[in-house]
Amino acid sequence: MTELSLRDAQRLVLAHCAPLSSTTLPLQYGYGRVLAASLKSTRPKPSYSQSTRDGFAVPGVSAAELRDRAVTFRLTGEIAAGTLESGALAPGCVMRIMTGGMVPRRCERVVPFEDCHEEGERVVIPASALRRQQTFIRKKGSVMGRGRVLVSRGTRLQPDHSLLLAENGYHEVPVYRRPRVWLLCTGSELVKPGGEILPGQKISGNSVLLSGLLEADGTGCEVADPVPDEAGAIGSAIRGILQQEPDVLVTTGGMGPGKFDLIEQVFQELGGQVLYNSLRVRPGKATLFGLLGRVRCFALPGPPPAVRLLYHELVAPALRSLQGFSRPLPLRVRAWLSESLCLRGQGVMNMKGAVATLQDGRLVVRQAGFQDRVNAILLFSGRKKTYRAGDTVSLHLVGPLA
Numbered sequence: 001m002t003e004l005s006l007r008d009a010q011r012l013v014l015a016h017c018a019p020l021s022s023t024t025l026p027l028q029y030g031y032g033r034v035l036a037a038s039l040k041s042t043r044p045k046p047s048y049s050q051s052t053r054d055g056f057a058v059p060g061v062s063a064a065e066l067r068d069r070a071v072t073f074r075l076t077g078e079i080a081a082g083t084l085e086s087g088a089l090a091p092g093c094v095m096r097i098m099t100g101g102m103v104p105r106r107c108e109r110v111v112p113f114e115d116c117h118e119e120g121e122r123v124v125i126p127a128s129a130l131r132r133q134q135t136f137i138r139k140k141g142s143v144m145g146r147g148r149v150l151v152s153r154g155t156r157l158q159p160d161h162s163l164l165l166a167e168n169g170y171h172e173v174p175v176y177r178r179p180r181v182w183l184l185c186t187g188s189e190l191v192k193p194g195g196e197i198l199p200g201q202k203i204s205g206n207s208v209l210l211s212g213l214l215e216a217d218g219t220g221c222e223v224a225d226p227v228p229d230e231a232g233a234i235g236s237a238i239r240g241i242l243q244q245e246p247d248v249l250v251t252t253g254g255m256g257p258g259k260f261d262l263i264e265q266v267f268q269e270l271g272g273q274v275l276y277n278s279l280r281v282r283p284g285k286a287t288l289f290g291l292l293g294r295v296r297c298f299a300l301p302g303p304p305p306a307v308r309l310l311y312h313e314l315v316a317p318a319l320r321s322l323q324g325f326s327r328p329l330p331l332r333v334r335a336w337l338s339e340s341l342c343l344r345g346q347g348v349m350n351m352k353g354a355v356a357t358l359q360d361g362r363l364v365v366r367q368a369g370f371q372d373r374v375n376a377i378l379l380f381s382g383r384k385k386t387y388r389a390g391d392t393v394s395l396h397l398v399g400p401l402a
């Protein structure tokens with residue numbers, strides 16, 4: 001099997017991650033979920049002609065009346081927001097109206113309070129206010145007509161979408177099912193977080209790194225206990241997980257060329273179909289993607305830096321695609337390097353965890369140190385070995401800006 005480029009690996013993964021089935025949720029639980037059907041407007045917006053100011057609803061005025069400096073009207077009623085029927089304006093009469101109130105029939109404009117002079121039942125309005133272009137009326141259907149797409153399929157629902165949908169009478173939304181993800185860390189040296197470690201042992205940091213990333217991405221996961229580098233133990237752990245009917249299985253460790261690196265062997269023994277088993281990227285070359293029945297399996301290598309990069313570049317896009325996102329790959333942008341850096345590998349794509357920030361309105365990036373929160377991945381595919389502060393570079397944004 002040949003080493004795939006990152007791009008080809010992403011294509012292959014996405015080709016095997018069509019959206020899962022859909023379900024219906026109450027609108028208030030839809031936040032963050034991906035819409036499984038485009039939803040259309042069911043009524044004009046606004047649904048009635050409404051006032052955009054607190055003021056007076058005024059009928060048409062003749063050209064003769066407008067020759068005077070001001071026109072005097074009789075106040076005949078009051079329209080609050082929520083008043084359902086207010087009748088029509090009689091000639092020479094106005095009604096008090098609140099912002100959002102339904103304008104009465106024969107109303108041609110609303111004049112804001114501050115422009116009018118009120119004396120008991122009389123309202124005096126300057127002719128200049130009656131000649132204004134601006135009518136302070138938002139006409140029925142002027143924002144949007146009926147039958148227009150409000151939110152399209154593949155959109156991740158945000159509160160603004162929910163507002164729009166609620167205004168159109170939706171109280172339920174069709175959304176894609178979220179994938180069920182299982183995590184299995186392999187390695188005889190591993191101890192669960194919190195456990196005591198002896199020389200030669202390591203805390204299984206990958207489990208908390210990945211479960212945290214999955215939680216942040218809204219998927220969550222089930223974490224199996226770490227298993228030693230023994231084919232029997234790995235096989236039975238995977239069989240146990242398959243009984244839980246996951247959509248995705250992510251393993252870490254055991255992907256190298258060493259004597260104790262058994263994942264690919266076990267995967268084959270379980271009848272798995274390998275789709276790639278090596279990538280032209282550093283770090284992260286030692287990784288596998290395949291299918292165990294209908295379960296998509298990502299076997300990531302052991303070192304946490306490689307795990308993090310492969311998660312963002314391959315696993316997270318797969319999960320977004322399974323949830324129906326129309327654009328599952330990370331956002332690619334260019335930024336200024338704030339510190340120089342050197343690359344080692346040649347002829348492969350070099351990836352580096354990085355921290356992107358906004359400085360004076362510019363996107364600036366530097367390689368992450370071990371204490372940093374990685375929110376970007378620098379991608380280098382050319383021959384150049386040294387990059388200096390001030391060079392522009394390409395990156396994937398994978399988290400909120402620092």
Ligand SMILES: Nc1nc2c(c(=O)[nH]1)N[C@H]1C(S)=C(S)[C@@H](COP(=O)(O)OP(=O)(O)OC[C@H]3O[C@@H](n4cnc5c(N)ncnc54)[C@H](O)[C@@H]3O)O[C@H]1N2
Nearest residue numbers: 185187202203204205206253254255256261286301302303
């Ligand atoms: N002779 C060669 N040796 C290695 C090669 C090679 O081409 N020739 N490739 C290297 C590359 S690249 C990688 S990546 C690793 C592959 O490693 P494995 O996937 O087999 O992972 P392990 O050997 O089990 O562990 C590597 C490293 O990561 C630590 N680790 C493992 N699991 C966890 C965990 N859950 N949490 C935290 N840390 C973990 C492990 O203790 C090791 O330090 O092989 C290279 N070798």
Ligand code: MOO
Nearest residue numbers: 283284285286306
């Ligand atoms: O596969 Mo390794 O992760 O290149 O570092």
